[in-house]
Amino acid sequence: MITHYGYIDGSGEFYIIIDSDKCNSCGECVKQCPQNALEMVTEFIDLEDKTVVAVTEQHRKKIKYTCSQCKPEENKTPCILACKQSAIQCVWKPQ
Amino acid sequence: MITAGVDMGIQTIKVVILKDGQVVARSKAASGFEPTKAAEQAFEEALKTAKIAKADVAQVLATGSGMDMAPFANGTTSMMGTDAKAGVHLFPTARTIIDVGAEEARAVKCDERGIMMDFVVNERCAAGAGTFIEAMARALEVKMEDMGPLSLKAERASPINASCVIFGESDVVTLIHRQESKPEIARAVFDAMADRVSAMVHRLGVNPEVVLVGGVAKDVGFVASLKRKLGINILIPENPEYAGALGAALIAANRAKGAQK
Amino acid sequence: MKETLKDAKEYWRWQEYHRVLPDKSWKSKDTITAGVDVGSVGSKAAIMVDGEMYAWAITRTGSNSPDSAKKVMAMVLDGTGLQQSDIKYTVGTGYGRVNVPMANKAITEIACHAKGANYIWGPKVRTILDVGGQDIKAIHCDETGRVTSFLMNDKCAAGTGRGMEVFADLLQIPIEDIGKVSLSIDEEPPPVSCTCVAFAKTEAIGLLRKGWTKEKVLAAYTRAMAIRMANLINRVGLEKEFVVTGGQSKNMGIVSRVENILGVKTLPSPNWRDGGLDPMVAGATGAALFANALYQKSQGT
16 A cells, blocks of 8 residues: 655645555654654565554654755655665655 | 845734834734735834834845735845844854744855855655644643743653644544653654754854754744754844844945945 | 634534445345544544445534544444444554544554545546645545655645635635636736735735735635645646645635646535445545455465
């Protein structure tokens, strides 16, 4: 399941996108995030509970500010680089 | 040399008249539905206070979101530029200027000459600006100017949905029915705004000194929350709402000098 | 703080009711499962017999989730001859899902909503736009109802039922008429520039002063909201088997504009008054289906 954490607002479109099918629960991205904006959660996939990464509730509504320091425009944030499964991506389109 | 700056804000128009680097008059007027007329009146009033004839003003520059609606101005200048100019004029050590107005919040990074180097603007969302305080004061049935002092009485912030003015308003109605503490609700409003504004500042990198201007800078509740959030001292000038107009008048003086040469 | 709208005026009227499908019955060897969806405004429950819909109920959410769950379970059991103890497995969903006392498991509303939509409209459904009172969700799913891509906006009121209420209030148009009124214009005006509801109010007052009619202002605002929703749908992936659920599915001004922008037609929704299923119960339906699957799995079948 691909989850888009973020929003569009008057200043553009900002999403951290996590593919929980690809996530192997290693937690490396959580360690690499300088903002502590990621956490491991339980997700119900194909009748099983799987531990996957998610953006914390606290940061979802202000992701533009939380993540902009990692230069998401280049798609090379620490979390993206940390993920060997390519489970994390971002869409960053400031207007 | 006499110049003037007109800040055409969404809610309030501010005028500053500058004579040889000194502010000689200030005036303001509600923008209302005829901002051009309101701006002309505010300008006349400031001229009268300063006892200066219109013909003696070398240059008038307009700024603010309605800057195109001041036909008597000689030109316009950006809001980020005026913030930077005014900030460094008021506090020579200022390198970060935060401007929180009725509908917009900005953070501007500048050099020692008051030249803007980088900036961040909020997202055209009322939850990040003065409108939020106004709406929540209405919901709490307290005067807007009482929100700040009220919030200072709270030890903690109540858990309202502060990401949106509309959601925040309905939350407040429920919390009041439950007789939750008004100071804690007020503090939640300021904490949420400070959270957003400090995130904007962090985006630029926190370069001291940090100066806060704009109408919301007069609100002690917001100032307390922002200081707590940024963890550093914040400089606030007298008459912070006139910073934009002051910056425009300063830039007008520079332009007029340039034209003389 | 989602429970706060409980006290607010509920404009998108719906009825509290319960229904037992007349042509269905159960035997003691059947697997009876239940889904309970405790939402911010409504609580819903569904009962399935061997994975087939048997009964459902819908009621207003009360002051706490456990009591609301108990109330809607009592409603759904009424007239079925079943007792709580006959139910083999119960899944809770909705924002109050962790507080459903009779639930064996809690599953997110996104997973349950897609699963339920797959049951209600059939396996052809791929894209779901759910516009509730306080959030907008865009979901893309596969032919089994498994969510493949999703996003949710609960950051701001723009486009939600609450945002439309505020705007309707400002223009003094009864909320149930806003769809019709927004379409009663000769030519579609350009959308308002502010999506923020608080700022759009200021913009609307300016437009009215300029001589725009209420209808035109509402059309411009509705168009801006529809553009916003279309953007969310495109982000998760649009396919032509597309449905709109939630309170705003009754707002034709929104639905027709979203259809127009995306160039697709929504699938027609069943109506429980005509003997069909109820899209409002999609979450509980999906939860009851998951309950059935989980029970089968626990039995090793």
